[in-house]
Amino acid sequence: MNKKTQHLTKKEFFLKYEKKELVGQGAFSNVYRIVEHKSQKEYCLKIQSCKGIEENGKNEIETLSVLNHPNVTKLYEMYKIKNKMFLVMEYAKGGSLMDLIEEKSRFTETEAAFVILILLKALKYLHSKNIIHRDLKPENILLMNSCDITSILITDFGFSKFLQENEYTKTFCGTATYMAPEILKQEEYDTSVDIWSTGVILYLLLSGLPPFFDYSIPLLHRKIMNGKLYFPKEQFSTISKRAMKLIKHFLKVNPKERITIDQALKNTWLLKKSNEFIKQKLQENKQLENGQEMNGTKEKPKLNK
Known part of the structure; x- marks a missing residue:
C-alpha cells in the first residue's frame, strides 16, 4: 500500500472502502472500522482535521510512515480530502x-x-x-x-x-x-x-x-x-x-x-x-488440536458394509 499522501474526493474514497462503526474519538479526530470493498479486509480509519495535525498529529504521521514492526500499528495509506487527513491503519479487533x-x-x-x-x-x-x-x-x-x-x-x-x-x-x-x-x-x-x-x-x-x-x-x-x-x-x-x-x-x-x-x-x-x-500456549494448542481431531473422528459416519 502507498504511504505517500494521495488526493481523492470523499466519494472516491468510500467507493474503495465501506465505513462501519465509530471505534474511537479524540479532540481533533474520529476513528472508524472500515472494510475494503475489493478484498473485504478490515482496516482502521482515522479522520483527522488538518488543524489537529498541525497541533498534535504531525508526529504520529511522520512516525508511522517509517515504522514496520509486527507489534507496532501499521499505517497503510494516507489521503488528503478537503481539510482532513484520512489515515488507513491496521485494525485490532480485540480491544485494548x-x-x-x-x-x-x-x-x-x-x-x-x-x-x-x-x-x-x-x-x-x-x-x-x-x-x-x-x-x-x-x-x-x-x-x-x-x-x-x-x-x-x-x-x-x-x-x-x-x-x-x-x-x-x-x-x-x-x-x-x-x-x-x-x-x-x-x-x-x-x-x-x-x-x-x-x-x-x-x-x-x-x-x-x-x-x-x-x-x-x-x-x-x-x-x-x-x-x-x-x-x-x-x-x-x-x-x-x-x-x-x-x-x-x-x-x-x-x-x-x-x-x-x-x-x-x-x-x-x-x-x-x-x-x-x-x-503453556503450545500445550493448550496441542490439546485443542487433539480435541478437534477426536471430535472429527467421532463425527465421521460409519460406513454400511
Whole structure:
C-alpha cells in the first residue's frame, strides 16, 4: 500500500472502502472500522482535521510512515480530502490491554512477563529508529484478537518524538499515571521515559493497581517524583520477589540508575516466565488440536458394509 499522501474526493474514497462503526474519538479526530470493498479486509480509519495535525498529529504521521514492526500499528495509506487527513491503519479487533486488565483484574506472572517481553522488543525497535513513544499505557496497547496477548500492537503516536542518540528533550507530555519523574520535574529526558512507563504497566498487570495513585493530580505527581514504591500484601502476597525486583529496576527515579532495555531483555525472571507462558500456549494448542481431531473422528459416519 502507498504511504505517500494521495488526493481523492470523499466519494472516491468510500467507493474503495465501506465505513462501519465509530471505534474511537479524540479532540481533533474520529476513528472508524472500515472494510475494503475489493478484498473485504478490515482496516482502521482515522479522520483527522488538518488543524489537529498541525497541533498534535504531525508526529504520529511522520512516525508511522517509517515504522514496520509486527507489534507496532501499521499505517497503510494516507489521503488528503478537503481539510482532513484520512489515515488507513491496521485494525485490532480485540480491544485494548486495559480492557483485558479490567476484565481479568490481574495477570499471572507468566502472562505479565510475556506482555512485557513483547513491549520491550517493540520499544527496542522504536528506540533504534530514534523514536520515543512518550505515552505508553495499556489504553495504547491493542489486541489483534480478544483476550489474546500473543498479538499486541503499540498504537497512538501523537506524543512520539524523533530523538537522536545522546539528544534530550524537555516537552511536558503523556498521561499522568505513566509519566516518568524527569518529565514531571521538567528536566531533560530521553528514551528511558518509555522504560519507566513499562514498569508502571508491569506493576499494573500483576496487581490490577497502578504503583502511584491519587485523585489529586498535583499529589499524584509528587508521589511519582518521590518514587517510593509499595507492594501491598493483598495484591502481592503471591507475587515472586524476582518480579517485584524487576519492577523496582524499571521504576528508578534517577533515569541513569534505571534498567535499560537490553538489560531487561536478559532478566532471568522475565525470560523464565515468558518461556513458561509460551510452553503453556503450545500445550493448550496441542490439546485443542487433539480435541478437534477426536471430535472429527467421532463425527465421521460409519460406513454400511
